[in-house]
Amino acid sequence: MTAIAAVRCGRLQLKSSLCKLQNWSSSSLLSSRSFSDSASVTTESQKQQIQEASPPPIRVGFTESAGRGVFATRSIKSGELVHTAKPIVSHPSFSSLQNHNVCYFCLKKISSQHAVSFCSSQCRDQAQAFYDIERKVSWAAFDDYCRNKGLKYPHLVKRLACMVISGVASADCLDILQPASLSSEMLYEPYLLQVNNLLRDCFTLTCPVLTKKWYTNVLARIRINAFRVELACGSYEDLLSSAVACVNSEAAIGNAVYLLPSLYNHDCDPNTHIIWIENVDARLKALRDIDEGEELRICYIDASMDHNARQALLSAGFGFQCCCLRCLSGD
Numbered sequence: 452m453t454a455i456a457a458v459r460c461g462r463l464q465l466k467s468s469l470c471k472l473q474n475w476s477s478s479s480l481l482s483s484r485s486f487s488d489s490a491s492v493t494t495e496s497q498k499q500q501i502q503e504a505s506p507p508p509i510r511v512g513f514t515e516s517a518g519r520g521v522f523a524t525r526s527i528k529s530g531e532l533v534h535t536a537k538p539i540v541s542h543p544s545f546s547s548l549q550n551h552n553v554c555y556f557c558l559k560k561i562s563s564q565h566a567v568s569f570c571s572s573q574c575r576d577q578a579q580a581f582y583d584i585e586r587k588v589s590w591a592a593f594d595d596y597c598r599n600k601g602l603k604y605p606h607l608v609k610r611l612a613c614m615v616i617s618g619v620a621s622a623d624c625l626d627i628l629q630p631a632s633l634s635s636e637m638l639y640e641p642y643l644l645q646v647n648n649l650l651r652d653c654f655t656l657t658c659p660v661l662t663k664k665w666y667t668n669v670l671a672r673i674r675i676n677a678f679r680v681e682l683a684c685g686s687y688e689d690l691l692s693s694a695v696a697c698v699n700s701e702a703a704i705g706n707a708v709y710l711l712p713s714l715y716n717h718d719c720d721p722n723t724h725i726i727w728i729e730n731v732d733a734r735l736k737a738l739r740d741i742d743e744g745e746e747l748r749i750c751y752i753d754a755s756m757d758h759n760a761r762q763a764l765l766s767a768g769f770g771f772q773c774c775c776l777r778c779l780s781g782d
């Protein structure tokens with residue numbers, strides 16, 4: 452289903468969801484941060500106050516050809532932090548778990564003896580409810596299968612399932628996001644059935660909402676909305692290569708799905724990028740001056756690829772043909 456079709460099919464639901472999204476202050480998933488790194492702002496506490504006082508200078512609206520998108524409500528300066536976002540769901544990568552080097556909740560770098568460790572008591576507390584569920588189940592078969600097949604999304608589904616069972620997330624929390632169209636061949640791919648069976652078997656204590664339909668719906672949304680989380684190694688600028696989503700990488704510390712960042716459309720010459728400095732909390736920063744009313748777009752893939760490779764990846768991974776100015780120029 453294309454973006455437009457998805458919007459048409461779910462108009463009523465999307466309208467009410469959009470109203471919720473525009474009500475920034477009531478959304479616990481968004482932090483209302485927006486500030487300029489100007490010289491007049493000198494101290495961290497002043498920055499903090501401004502961040503907390505200002506709503507982000509953006510709104511969600513409909514584009515002409517790419518479904519919903521994010522638009523500037525005022526001019527935004529190059530380098531400005533547009534907003535930050537906490538994930539709806541996240542999970543460390545296999546290599547992070549193997550190397551015991553990230554917090555199991557926020558993905559902050561740590562060094563530990565165990566695959567499951569937390570960087571702070573706050574992270575432990577926030578993870579407690581779903582981790583208690585997770586610990587009741589033996590995941591060995593599920594983990595082995597996913598590792599051998601190189602699958603990362605089922606881990607996001609596994610964590611979301613535990614969050615739903617523990618009551619910290621609702622079963623429909625990803626419904627607002629655009630789903631990928633999963634072809635019938637994909638739906639009946641042996642691995643998908645296998646993972647679904649493994650997941651169902653793991654929940655012998657079963658939650659009635661976690662049906663195969665739930666799993667398929669969640670996976671369809673995760674497929675095009677999950678970000679690969681890669682820390683920016685302390686450098687704030689020149690991070691275009693970090694502004695990628697949904698591509699395989701050994702460097703990734705984990706994967707995560709966010710609400711507002713999922714509504715940014717793609718451009719091969721983006722005006723905004725998404726970066727991670729310390730942990731899974733995402734920062735959306737302007738890459739150049741953006742005019743009021745202009746759409747903010749990020750790059751989903753490695754922008755250094757050539758035209759044909761970019762088009763092929765966007766078509767296969769996200770189901771659209773890119774018509775950005777760079778692609779139209781043949782670059």
Ligand SMILES: C[S@@+](CC[C@H](N)C(=O)[O-])C[C@H]1O[C@@H](n2cnc3c(N)ncnc32)[C@H](O)[C@@H]1O
Binds near residue numbers: 629772
């Ligand atoms: C992560 S979502 C972005 C938000 C989406 N437009 C929505 O309404 O939820 C990715 C999807 O948006 C659409 N999209 C994003 N960038 C696009 C572009 N440059 N041209 C056409 N469609 C685009 C595609 O359908 C893609 O699968």
